[in-house]
Amino acid sequence: MADASHGKHERFRGDYPIIVEGLVNRFGTQTVHQDLDLRVRRGEIIGVVGGSGSGKSVLMRSIIGLQIPKEGDIRIFDKSITDAQPDEVLGVRDRWGVLFQGGALFSTLTVGENVEVPLKQFYPDISDKLRHEIARYKVMLTGLPEEAVSKFPSELSGGMKKRAGLARALALDPELLFLDEPTAGLDPIGAAAFDRLTRELKDTLGLTVFLITHDLDTLHEICDRVAVIADKRVIAVDTVPNLMELDHPWIQEYFNGPRGRAALTAQALDELRQHMDMPIAANAVKALDKTPSGKDKA
Numbered sequence: 673m674a675d676a677s678h679g680k681h682e683r684f685r686g687d688y689p690i691i692v693e694g695l696v697n698r699f700g701t702q703t704v705h706q707d708l709d710l711r712v713r714r715g716e717i718i719g720v721v722g723g724s725g726s727g728k729s730v731l732m733r734s735i736i737g738l739q740i741p742k743e744g745d746i747r748i749f750d751k752s753i754t755d756a757q758p759d760e761v762l763g764v765r766d767r768w769g770v771l772f773q774g775g776a777l778f779s780t781l782t783v784g785e786n787v788e789v790p791l792k793q794f795y796p797d798i799s800d801k802l803r804h805e806i807a808r809y810k811v812m813l814t815g816l817p818e819e820a821v822s823k824f825p826s827e828l829s830g831g832m833k834k835r836a837g838l839a840r841a842l843a844l845d846p847e848l849l850f851l852d853e854p855t856a857g858l859d860p861i862g863a864a865a866f867d868r869l870t871r872e873l874k875d876t877l878g879l880t881v882f883l884i885t886h887d888l889d890t891l892h893e894i895c896d897r898v899a900v901i902a903d904k905r906v907i908a909v910d911t912v913p914n915l916m917e918l919d920h921p922w923i924q925e926y927f928n929g930p931r932g933r934a935a936l937t938a939q940a941l942d943e944l945r946q947h948m949d950m951p952i953a954a955n956a957v958k959a960l961d962k963t964p965s966g967k968d969k970a
């Protein structure tokens with residue numbers, strides 16, 4: 673499937689690497705999306721939230737070409753993937769990486785071999801030695817120890833599996849990174865560490881990140897904007913503070929309910945702790961620490 677043109681593209685310099693317009697997805701009589709629009713800005717981490725079954729994963733699958741929409745247009749790097757021929761689609765497919773829920777690692781391959789899979793697919797001509805080297809580098813980039821390269825997924829903790837999945841998603845130096853509930857199943861400390869890693873990688877590698885999550889801490893800590901899916905479409909895209917001002921029942925319940933407030937308090941504490949030399953911050957931390965918040969997960 674790969675051809676000689678791979679690797680020759682320029683990085684995308686436009687404002688919106690992902691544009692979804694008038695998207696309709698239906699399964700039988702069930703309409704999941706009706707006239708859904710979304711524009712993702714280059715260089716942002718966009719969080720995607722919505723109730724269970726609201727169509728977050730179907731949206732992601734539509735954008736990466738795994739779900740053929742009934743109607744609508746999806747443009748990646750200004751190329752329509754909904755009209756495109758398979759080969760044209762392939763021309764953008766090596767420019768994104770995906771971390772599916774649960775990591776989706778091949779259990780019979782080591783971590784290093786898992787990372788090598790997309791390299792073999794898209795760059796079949798590179799030497800074994802170089803491919804092993806690239807895989808090793810990607811594994812270490814995600815904060816895993818070097819020994820993890822030769823381990824099998826079953827030998828890794830949940831958090832390590834996510835990092836290994838992330839290493840594979842980064843194998844081709846993508847411009848877009850899709851993460852489907854990356855912190856689900858991690859303990860709060862592991863989740864916070866994964867959030868930091870996502871932010872650092874985004875900043876260092878200049879990624880645009882599409883991140884499906886239920887994790888309010890993640891939304892508060894690392895998302896530049898959040899898209900809310902309800903009523904079969906994206907009803908709002910904005911920063912968390914701006915979304916909290918909106919008068920929509922689901923948004924109010926989600927962001928201003930007890931868990932939303934707890935996440936907000938946790939974030940405020942994190943920020944204040946960076947200014948403990950200032951008495952006003954130190955006093956505020958003392959007061960806030962007494963409120964029952966912590967790293968409560970959604």
Ligand SMILES: Nc1ncnc2c1ncn2[C@@H]1O[C@H](COP(=O)(O)OP(=O)(O)OP(=O)(O)O)[C@@H](O)[C@H]1O
Pocket residue numbers: 699704722723724725726727728729730731
């Ligand atoms: N291949 C499919 N065939 C039939 N129905 C599907 C298919 N994929 C998704 N659906 C349905 O589409 C709806 C949206 O599913 P989706 O997985 O996108 O929800 P979600 O917002 O990601 O939910 P959750 O937060 O629970 O993961 C659900 O009702 C689901 O059952």
